[in-house]
Amino acid sequence: MRKMAAAPLYCVCRQPYDVSRFMIECDICKDWFHGSCVQVEEHQAVDIDVYHCPNCHVLHGPSLMKKRKNWHRHDYTEPDDRTRPVQAGTSVFVRELQARSFPSADEILVRMQGHQVTPKYLEKHSFLSPIMVPQLDGLGLKLPPPSFSIEDVEHYVGGDKIIDVIDVARQADSKIKLSEFVKYYYNPNRPKVLNVISLEFSDTKMAELVEVPDVARKMSWVENYWPDDSFFPKPFVQKYCLMGVEGSYTDFHIDFGGTSVWYHVLWGEKIFYLIKPTPGNLALYEAWSSSPNQSEMFFGDKVDKCYKCIVRQGTTLLIPTGWIHAVLTSQDCMAFGGNFLHNLNIGMQLRCYEMERRLKTPDLFKFPYFEAICWYVAKNLLETLKELREDNFQPPVYLMEGVKALTCALKSWLKREVEYEVPDHIKPNNLIKELTKEIRHQELSGGGSCKPMKSQGSGGVWSVTRSTAERGTRVHRMARRLRDHGASRTPSNLDILELHTREVLRRLEVAPFHEDTTLCSRVNGKFKKTSASSTATAGRGLDNDLRLVLCNGLMLDWNGHGIAEPCVTPPPRHVPYSQDELRPLKHLNKNCRARLSQQIQENKNFMDSQGNSSEAWSDNPQNTEISLLPPFHPSKRPASNPPPISNQATKGKRPKKGMATAKQRLGKILRINSHGRFFV
Numbered sequence: 001m002r003k004m005a006a007a008p009l010y011c012v013c014r015q016p017y018d019v020s021r022f023m024i025e026c027d028i029c030k031d032w033f034h035g036s037c038v039q040v041e042e043h044q045a046v047d048i049d050v051y052h053c054p055n056c057h058v059l060h061g062p063s064l065m066k067k068r069k070n071w072h073r074h075d076y077t078e079p080d081d082r083t084r085p086v087q088a089g090t091s092v093f094v095r096e097l098q099a100r101s102f103p104s105a106d107e108i109l110v111r112m113q114g115h116q117v118t119p120k121y122l123e124k125h126s127f128l129s130p131i132m133v134p135q136l137d138g139l140g141l142k143l144p145p146p147s148f149s150i151e152d153v154e155h156y157v158g159g160d161k162i163i164d165v166i167d168v169a170r171q172a173d174s175k176i177k178l179s180e181f182v183k184y185y186y187n188p189n190r191p192k193v194l195n196v197i198s199l200e201f202s203d204t205k206m207a208e209l210v211e212v213p214d215v216a217r218k219m220s221w222v223e224n225y226w227p228d229d230s231f232f233p234k235p236f237v238q239k240y241c242l243m244g245v246e247g248s249y250t251d252f253h254i255d256f257g258g259t260s261v262w263y264h265v266l267w268g269e270k271i272f273y274l275i276k277p278t279p280g281n282l283a284l285y286e287a288w289s290s291s292p293n294q295s296e297m298f299f300g301d302k303v304d305k306c307y308k309c310i311v312r313q314g315t316t317l318l319i320p321t322g323w324i325h326a327v328l329t330s331q332d333c334m335a336f337g338g339n340f341l342h343n344l345n346i347g348m349q350l351r352c353y354e355m356e357r358r359l360k361t362p363d364l365f366k367f368p369y370f371e372a373i374c375w376y377v378a379k380n381l382l383e384t385l386k387e388l389r390e391d392n393f394q395p396p397v398y399l400m401e402g403v404k405a406l407t408c409a410l411k412s413w414l415k416r417e418v419e420y421e422v423p424d425h426i427k428p429n430n431l432i433k434e435l436t437k438e439i440r441h442q443e444l445s446g447g448g449s450c451k452p453m454k455s456q457g458s459g460g461v462w463s464v465t466r467s468t469a470e471r472g473t474r475v476h477r478m479a480r481r482l483r484d485h486g487a488s489r490t491p492s493n494l495d496i497l498e499l500h501t502r503e504v505l506r507r508l509e510v511a512p513f514h515e516d517t518t519l520c521s522r523v524n525g526k527f528k529k530t531s532a533s534s535t536a537t538a539g540r541g542l543d544n545d546l547r548l549v550l551c552n553g554l555m556l557d558w559n560g561h562g563i564a565e566p567c568v569t570p571p572p573r574h575v576p577y578s579q580d581e582l583r584p585l586k587h588l589n590k591n592c593r594a595r596l597s598q599q600i601q602e603n604k605n606f607m608d609s610q611g612n613s614s615e616a617w618s619d620n621p622q623n624t625e626i627s628l629l630p631p632f633h634p635s636k637r638p639a640s641n642p643p644p645i646s647n648q649a650t651k652g653k654r655p656k657k658g659m660a661t662a663k664q665r666l667g668k669i670l671r672i673n674s675h676g677r678f679f680v
């Protein structure tokens with residue numbers, strides 16, 4: 001047996017490299033140090049120009065800090081020559097945003113009292129506009145009192161919990177101990193603007209203090225359809241605690257998987273900028289999201305109407321599927337929120353999910369096991385449709401439209417050459433066949449021979465239970481309660497919208513778009529996985545990643561101009577690529593080359609902005625194609641620390657909130673690549 005070489009040791013603690021821990025390199029001795037061992041937080045490292053470790057400090061004095069040269073760029077060391085545009089999140093941006101006027105959300109908001117917001121109401125009236133509930137009563141939302149403080153959060157969640165925090169002026173994400181955030185919060189001279197929006201606390205003591213609004217719980221796919229006996233834990237997206245200081249800004253995004261979301265402001269204030277998910281707006285959003293200079297363009301300016309919605313203390317806001325929104329924290333604020341998928345806008349949810357896939361959104365920002373839950377839902381809805389048919393009841397239009405969209409999506413996922421998530425006990429082709437049969441039956445009967453189905457309220461379609469036996473009784477009980485309700489068969493606009501979206505996108509998109517295989521893969525044993533790429537080799541990652549950059553960055557440009565010629569036609573996915581196969585890059589048209597080098601530059605900037613020198617990895621001009629490789633040093637690690645060990649039990653289950661910027665998507669590429677090189 002070959003003897004393993006001893007792993008190199010680092011830091012004052014002389015430990016081997018641990019990918020989950022943030023490290024910083026000493027510019028004198030060149031050793032690497034854990035941030036936690038030398039009291040440097042990840043978000044602080046970017047402010048250090050020349051780092052001196054505790055040992056070198058003695059002889060060489062303290063570290064040298066970067067000098068601020070501007071207030072409007074993510075990189076505050078760029079010279080302030082006033083030629084470069086203002087970037088989102090900077091203090092100049094926030095000041096300008098506050099001074100602008102917008103159409104009032106009163107034009108689109110539905111104001112309701114808590115007890116009125118029920119599944120039944122939404123089923124009847126649809127859930128297409130944001131709902132504002134000024135008072136807590138009747139929502140079933142339980143919260144700590146408004147005196148609940150940031151310190152109290154620390155008490156219930158634990159100061160050692162590692163949380164994601166956004167450095168707003170850089171729109172960059174890093175990890176920090178909750179206790180450090182609390183210290184920062186109470187510092188009268190906060191050195192920067194930090195925003196916490198991804199603290200999901202279902203597994204902490206704080207969970208007991210919060211009950212989500214009835215309507216969200218009753219409609220939630222996860223609550224209703226995620227099987228109790230699933231090998232995997234339920235996705236945790238129900239309970240987020242948001243803690244942001246005044247001046248925090250989260251740029252335009254759609255919540256992951258097209259989830260609907262509720263927010264309650266416990267104290268302080270947030271301002272939401274809301275944009276309707278019309279097909280045109282969604283197409284514009286997709287183009288903007290894939291633009292490399294997205295942060296320099298205020299998306300609100302690209303659309304017809306961007307509504308301003310002030311959410312004051314004690315107010316709850318419910319945002320439906322697909323609404324594009326940005327959020328300004330206008331006063332120090334604690335808010336609670338939660339996300340849920342549901343039956344009312346299935347088509348739109350799927351459209352948002354497909355958009356995330358096209359945008360190569362990292363898994364960390366996506367709804368966990370979105371496709372798996374769609375299979376679970378499909379199986380349940382099939383039973384519902386069957387039983388309604390047997391009882392001679394006509395399903396509501398929204399449900400039939402949803403089932404059609406779902407069936408279409410499931411079919412397309414099966415056809416795809418990439419991995420897919422089908423829970424073990426589901427026979428996908430069978431399920432699709434049966435769903436198609438039910439849809440056809442509905443279309444043929446035109447609903448004519450059936451009784452229209454009554455809106456079902458809280459015992460309704462979304463709460464069909466998990467076991468078939470139980471489901472039977474539940475549906476029958478429900479059917480007996482049904483009364484004529486006039487669920488008409490007016491044709492839905494979903495297909496028309498879908499066509500329109502495709503058309504708009506087609507007009508924008510010229511370069512062929514190819515899904516990447518490996519990035520979509522999820523490591524789990526429970527789901528069936530079919531993947532042409534399941535035998536991926538370490539070297540192979542490079543090729544895929546490169547291809548992805550091309551697809552991601554080059555798909556569209558913001559001005560609506562696609563790239564004039566197809567850039568690279570990737571070889572078939574199942575063939576591992578060799579270096580030679582990358583040669584087509586040499587024949588890229590000028591636009592493509594320029595764009596590629598722009599992407600590479602973005603990549604480098606990103607590495608640099610994360611405190612990782614990019615020099616080591618792409619200076620050789622002959623290596624343009626392979627310059628996406630990270631350097632061979634442990635600390636030249638990707639964008640942000642992978643989840644800490646303490647989070648491993650739930651890894652992948654708690655999407656980070658907010659949007660993945662183009663840079664974060666590139667960060668993901670680097671992460672995958674680095675795993676390919678180092679850890680596979």
Ligand SMILES: O=C(O)CCC(=O)C(=O)O
Pocket residue numbers: 195197242244248249250255270325326327328329657658
């Ligand atoms: O409060 C914020 O900054 C962002 C809120 C939001 O939209 C989200 O968490 O998805």
Ligand SMILES: [Fe+2]
Pocket residue numbers: 253254255325657658
């Ligand atoms: Fe959001």
Ligand SMILES: [Zn+2]
Pocket residue numbers: 010011012013014015033034037
């Ligand atoms: Zn250490």
Ligand SMILES: [Zn+2]
Pocket residue numbers: 026027028029030031052053054055056057
């Ligand atoms: Zn040193």
